[in-house]
Amino acid sequence: MLNKLLDEIIVSVVGKSAEGIVPLLNTSKYVNEFIIAKKLGITINQTRNILYKISDYGLVSSVRKKDKKKGWYTYYWKFEIMKCLEFLRDFLIKSRLEIEDQVKTRSSKVFYACESCGLEYDEDEALLMNFTCDECGEIFTVKDNSKLIKEMGRNTAKFDEKLKIVQEEIEKEQSKLGKKKAVGLKKEEKENEKRKAEAKERRDQKRKEKKASLPAKKPKTEKKTKKIKENVKSKSKEKIQSRKSVKKSSKKKK
Structure with missing residues (x-):
């Protein structure tokens, strides 16, 4: 039914010269204009004239690709079904x-x-x-x-x-x-999630590398133990000094 409706549209726009083009362009992929000309049995210029007339009404879309060997451009066409x-x-x-x-x-x-x-x-x-x-x-x-x-x-x-x-x-x-x-x-959502995960992974890797490049820190327990020992040592020194001062003062009184 769709092809029949498209036929009616194209014939009303271009004329009977465009008969047979509908099944070639009613595809999900773009079709090479030389293939269209070959299947219609007409020249490439005649094919292009038909396609340009249909394009004037916005009923087809095209993409241009460059031939890597020959260097010229070839157009590929297909119907815009909704617009038709x-x-x-x-x-x-x-x-x-x-x-x-x-x-x-x-x-x-x-x-x-x-x-x-x-x-x-x-x-x-x-x-x-x-x-x-x-x-x-x-x-x-x-x-x-x-x-x-x-x-x-x-x-x-x-x-x-x-x-x-x-x-x-x-x-x-x-x-x-x-x-x-x-x-x-x-x-698109999956790709965005993938990009976010990759970015997070890169950030985590950078943090790990940065952390690895820093000098190793002593454990906090060692610091505390050292501080306690120093406090005990200083207190014991103070006690010894106070004892000595007491002895000296007692000798002087005698």
Whole structure:
């Protein structure tokens, strides 16, 4: 169904010369323009003219790649499916509105026709011509619009059916794009987490290297023990000195 709708879009934009291009461009990957030309059985210039016309409506996208051996650039193309479907939807809506306007006009106004020449005029035009055909001189007759109005009504119903199909395809494509976007976001999130983990690992490694380059520190327990010993030693010295001073003072009294 999608290819059928795309065919309708492309033929309306470019003409029948573009028939057969739809299945080639309705892919997830970009297609080499020389392959497109070969499969269509036309020259590369004719292929490019078709692709450029479609591109003017924004219905295709392309990427350019350079041939490493020959040095020239080759273009690769594919359909922008969502844009194609939206283009067709807008075209159908516009056409439907035009038919509705014609139905209203035909239902509310009187039209006159020259049966010999097959020409048609509204009431104002017929009045200016005195209800006589300038070509053959025949008197105008009132045109019966009932059949035409019915035909327009059937066309409106057809447009409604086609619009429904197009809308369904748009919803399918939106669902695909939504899933694709979710996968892309999940992948991006994983890559961000990976980068953060790698950055943390580098920081930790730098800290370890910096720590290893610093001189080794003595354990705090050794410092405390040394300080206690020094305090005990100084106190014992003070006691000895005080004893000596007491002895000296007692000798002097004698």
